[in-house]
Amino acid sequence: MSASTTIPTSRFTWRVVDIVVASVVGVASGLLFVVWNIASVPVTDPLKALLPGLQALGGGFWLFAGPLTALIVRKPGAALFGELIAAVVSALVGNQWGALTLLSGAVQGLGAEIVFAAFLYTNWRLGVALLAGAGAGLAMAITDLIVWYPGSDTLFVTVYTISGVVGGALIAGLLSWLAVRGLARTGALSRFAAGREIATRV
């Protein structure tokens, strides 16, 4: 066999398994988004519509795809890719945000991506996961306030932004980190650094 078929490997190159598993996680997250979309509209939205911005706390449920994908595959662009795939699934099934779901997905993914990039894609611990969730939350607050609530007053803007950051850190950051730890324990991540680090021998 000639050696020319070997692909140069670096910590930052995406292997096929990275791409496919990131896609699968993105699609699965997108299906969960669809469940939230359907569940949230008639159940909690009428109540949330009356709140002065606190509704952004629950927005974290639409943010976890990015941090979760990044924590699993640990590649540059993973947060953006995962969140974008989830947004495409959510938009194609049909939701109240239409084509702008893709804009939101891209911006929220970037919000988490920037945090992982700031740590040069070397730190995947809880602190960074929380920051990435908060970054996604901040990105969500900025797009939502500009695109959907442009007429809101200062109090609403402040409360919405803080709620978005806190909700993002707790739901998208903490929950994703816990999920990845649990996944690693099952051995499902045996082909990823994330899995080899934590997996315990049985």
Add this chain to the structure above:
Amino acid sequence: MSVNPVAKLGAALLLSLCLILTIDWVSAAVALGLELLLFLALRPAVSGFWRRTAAVWIAAPLTAVTIALYGQPSGTVYAEFLFARVSEGSVTLAIATFLRVLAIGLPAVVLFVTIDPTELADGLAQRVHLPVRFVLGALAGMRLVGLFLDDWKYLALARRARGVADRGRVRRLGGQAFALLVLSIRRGSALATAMEARGFGSSTPRSWARDSPWRAREWAALGTGLAVGLTAIAAAIAAGTWNFIVG
């Protein structure tokens, strides 16, 4: 008449991006009117229109309520309690918000219903030239959706048979969702091995089984989306209601 899914996506995006620049009732109403005319003229085949657009019809008034309560107050104040202040200005903004959510959400549902993920991936890779491995990898993930739904059923049956988590709906759903995630990652890893074995990751030039056509009608779709958006903006400027979203 089939239009390339990339053109449908692009038309919806162009229209939406025009509409989010301003928050006023004229631009939203004009866009909504033009969309209705196009809908009646083209009569796209949308099965279950009301069921599919239900989320938009519910979200529009609710977003409007939020803005009515917490919008920038101006003019006469009608009611005030806690932090909420319903005023002449905030009600006007609420009406604009209501129409805008409809004008952005409804055409997207109509355009997206008929999009086939495989055709969309073909278009994104061949016409938009997005990175091929990522587009096709995402499509492979999308194709597993049917399997996920079956997995979910079998997981429920297996857990029932084993007597696991018979009580506590929230805990059961959480546990089952996690089990599904484990299964899907295992499936994804196996799929990746299979794809790699067939040369998916290689750098040799790729040929395409399906061509993704780009004809005059695709340009027409993009042009229509942009035209509706620009007409709405022009109408708002002409009527003097143009209200840029920032500041």
